[in-house]
Amino acid sequence: KAGVTQTPRYLIKTRGQQVTLSCSPISGHRSVSWYQQTPGQGLQFLFEYFSETQRNKGNFPGRFSGRQFSNSRSEMNVSTLELGDSALYLCASSLRFGQGAQETQYFGPGTRLLVL
Amino acid sequence: AQSVSQHNHHVILSEAASLELGCNYSYGGTVNLFWYVQYPGQHLQLLLKYFSGDPLVKGIKGFEAEFIKSKFSFNLRKPSVQWSDTAEYFCAVNARRPGGSYIPTFGRGTSLIVHP
Numbered sequence: 608k609a610g611v612t613q614t615p616r617y618l619i620k621t622r623g624q625q626v627t628l629s630c631s632p633i634s635g636h637r638s639v640s641w642y643q644q645t646p647g648q649g650l651q652f653l654f655e656y657f658s659e660t661q662r663n664k665g666n667f668p669g670r671f672s673g674r675q676f677s678n679s680r681s682e683m684n685v686s687t688l689e690l691g692d693s694a695l696y697l698c699a700s701s702l703r704f705g706q707g708a709q710e711t712q713y714f715g716p717g718t719r720l721l722v723l
Numbered sequence: 724a725q726s727v728s729q730h731n732h733h734v735i736l737s738e739a740a741s742l743e744l745g746c747n748y749s750y751g752g753t754v755n756l757f758w759y760v761q762y763p764g765q766h767l768q769l770l771l772k773y774f775s776g777d778p779l780v781k782g783i784k785g786f787e788a789e790f791i792k793s794k795f796s797f798n799l800r801k802p803s804v805q806w807s808d809t810a811e812y813f814c815a816v817n818a819r820r821p822g823g824s825y826i827p828t829f830g831r832g833t834s835l836i837v838h839p
Contacts, residue, residue, distance in 0.1 A: 610766070611766075640827075642829075649829055649830070649831040649832065650813065650815075650829035650832075651829070652826060652827045652828070652829075662824065663824045663825070663826065665826065697767065699767075709755055709772070709774045711769050711772070712769070713766075713768075714759075714766045714767040714768065715766060716766055717766075
């Protein structure tokens with residue numbers, strides 16, 4: 608079974624631009640969570656989607672948004688990029704509603720975003 | 724706000740040495756506890772998890788962790804490490820919010836290097 612895939616793997620943007628990252632969960636998984644990983648803040652939870660609905664949200668500004676499609680694929684969008692948005696963005700999938708359902712999350716390789 | 728502390732940022736051991744990585748969290752309510760590992764060049768993956776029941780949980784590759792509720796701790800242990808255990812280790816806590824959702828919080832990670 609294929610794992611979680613994320614595209615693109617690397618991305619360079621400039622301040623003020625917007626970016627969209629994509630995540631394809633493991634086949635059959637319906638929950639997708641997004642995380643931001645930086646050297647300064649570590650791994651931080653952005654949000655979780657299940658059945659095309661955002662079920663859970665971390666403490667990030669409204670510039671960070673996401674959506675999930677009927678095939679469970681998810682996209683994350685960051686608008687008006689700032690230098691501090693440079694990070695590794697990780698996606699994780701689980702079978703059902705992950706965070707509260709005590710299920711194992713499977714992580715993807717991440718998208719490394721550099722904002723200049 | 725909940726927080727997760729991993730006391731050791733860098734640990735260097737020789738093969739066959741015993742390992743204990745500390746993890747403490749600050750949250751008094753219901754929590755689910757996890758240890759994740761990231762081997763060089765690989766995705767973040769689950770080592771073990773605790774939800775309820777026996778506070779001593781066993782994970783993959785000979786790792787175990789003990790939940791001590793009174794100390795808000797979930798320390799990771801392995802009696803005899805191998806060179807292949809060289810990796811980054813993350814402790815994570817999912818805390819149940821008043822509305823019923825769970826928010827994951829990760830520690831900053833511990834880098835383990837095992838000398839052959």
